[in-house]
Amino acid sequence: MIAKVQTLVLDCPDVLELARFYQAxxxxxxxxxxxxxSLNDDWATLHTDGGVLCFQRVKDYLAPRWPDPAYPQQFHLDFEVEDVSEAAAKLRELGATVLHEDRWIVMADPAGHPFCLLRAH
Structure with a gap:
């Protein structure tokens, strides 16, 4: 092993808005x-039991448009939940949008980053 993951950094237009979304x-x-x-208007963090997410303000941020390759997703996260529909409803209240529904739900956070909700095994 050469390295281990320290954090995942997400580009966005509003660092506190996205940090609070993922905190919820x-x-x-x-x-x-x-x-x-250093925490400031351009950088925020979220410390969780599973690790740290960081949020970095990007001037003229362009959100991904899943599945449009002209606006690539850049990354995505998969989250395991007990009830996919219930989790999606709560996340819509927090500003997420549904992009696709199948056996799982693909959503976008308030800055447009796609993520998937998967049923827990």
Whole structure:
């Protein structure tokens, strides 16, 4: 092993809005003091039991448009949930949108990043 994942950084137009969205989804603490990062209007963090997500403000941010390759998704996250429909409803209330429904639901966070809700095994 050469390295291990420290965090996942998501580009977005509003760092606190996206940090709070993922806090509602995953729990955790927004902008906990951490010697690794300086917190400001362009950078926010979310410390969770599963690790750290970071949010970086990007000027002139362009959201992905799944599944349009002209606006690639850049990354996506898969989240395991007990009830896919119930989780999707709660996330819509928080500003997420549904992109596709099948055996799982593909959603976009408020900044347009796609993610999937999968039924827990």
């Amino acid at each position: 989804l995953l729990g955790g603490e927004v902008n906990r003091p951490d010697r690794r990062w």
